[in-house]
Amino acid sequence: MTLNVDPAKSAGQASSPPTERVIAVMKMLGADPGRQFSLAEISRGLAISRATAHAILATLVAHEWVTRDPRTVRYAWGPAIASLAKPADLFRGELEELAAATGTQVYLARRDANSLVIIDLAGDNPSAPRIGRGTRTPFVAPFGRDYVAWSNPEAQHAWLEAIGKPSQALRTRISAVLNETRQRGFVVERLTREYLRVYSALQALSDDGEVDSITAQLARAFADLSVIDVLPAELGRGVTHPIATVSAPITNAEGAVTMSVTAAPFATLDARAITSLGERVCVAARAIGERLNRYGDQA
Structure with a gap:
C-alpha cells in the first residue's frame, strides 16, 4: 500500500512538505510499533526517495524517536515518543x-x-x-x-x-x-x-x-x-x-x-x-x- 505524502493532494494545503514526510514516516512506524521496517519498505510505502527516507530516519534515530537495529538495519518506533505524550x-x-x-x-x-x-x-x-x-x-x-x-x-x-x-x-x-x-x-x-x-x-x-x-x-x-x-x-x-x-x-x-x-x-x-x-x-x-x-x- 502506498501512502499519499504529497501535501498538495491532501485536504488542507500544507506549508511544509519536508515536515509532512517526517509525519508520514512516524505514522507508518506508529501504526505497527512492534514491527521493524526496512529502508526500502519505508521508501516504497511512502513514495519518497531512499536518500530522503534515510536522511529523515537518521535524524529521528539520533533523537530516539526511531530505533535502528544494527543487526537487521531495520527501523521501528522509538522510546522517546512515549515521553512526549504524558x-x-x-x-x-x-x-x-x-x-x-x-x-x-x-x-x-x-x-x-x-x-x-x-x-x-x-x-x-x-x-x-x-x-x-x-x-x-x-x-x-x-x-x-x-x-x-x-x-x-x-x-x-x-x-x-x-x-x-x-x-x-x-x-x-x-x-x-x-x-x-x-x-x-x-x-x-x-x-x-x-x-x-x-x-x-x-x-x-x-x-x-x-x-x-x-x-x-x-x-x-x-x-x-x-x-x-x-x-x-x-x-x-x-x-x-x-x-x-x-x-x-x-x-x-x-x-x-x-x-x-x-x-x-x-x-x-x-x-x-x-x-x-x-x-x-x-x-x-x-x-x-x-x-x-x-x-x-x-x-
Whole structure:
C-alpha cells in the first residue's frame, strides 16, 4: 500500500512538505510499533526517495524517536515518543474545555493500585479545597465508585468488604448507588462537613499508597454516617443538594476503567444542574477515552 505524502493532494494545503514526510514516516512506524521496517519498505510505502527516507530516519534515530537495529538495519518506533505524550498534555484540551463549560475546577485521576492519583487539573474554583498533581485518595469504599460500578460482583464485594463488615443499610445503599451509576454514567459526591474532614484525612493517610486499618475504619465511619451519592428519588423538583464533585469513568480499549474525570462545583445545585453537569462530565470522559485508545496510555 502506498501512502499519499504529497501535501498538495491532501485536504488542507500544507506549508511544509519536508515536515509532512517526517509525519508520514512516524505514522507508518506508529501504526505497527512492534514491527521493524526496512529502508526500502519505508521508501516504497511512502513514495519518497531512499536518500530522503534515510536522511529523515537518521535524524529521528539520533533523537530516539526511531530505533535502528544494527543487526537487521531495520527501523521501528522509538522510546522517546512515549515521553512526549504524558496524560497532562494529551488530555489538556478536553480538561480545559470542561472547566470552561462548567465553571468548575476539573481533575483527571488515575487508579494506581490502592490509590486514586490526580495527574492533571484545569480551571479554578476558590470554593474548593486546594489540590495538586500527585494528590492521592485511597481506593476504598465508598470512594472510587466510578471505578467499581462496572466491575464484576466479586470485585465490588472486595472493594466494599475492605472497610470491614458493612451494615445492611450501607450494603443496600451502595448496591442502589452502583446500579444508578451504571445507568446514568456518573458519580455524585455530596458536600458535607464530614466529607471535607474525611477527604482531607484520607488524602494524608494515603500518601504511601497503602490502605491500612486506620484508613479503612475512617472510610467506614464516613460511609455509615453519610448519605452516599444522590439517587433519582432524591432529585425532586425544587430540591437542592450541596455538591462537592461529579465524576465519570474513562475506559481503555479493553473496557476497563483506568481513569476518571471530575468536575468540582462545591456549590448547591438542583436536580437539573446536577444532571446537566453529570452529562457534561460524561462527554469529556468519552472524549478522553477516545483519545486514550487512539494514542495509547503513555503514563
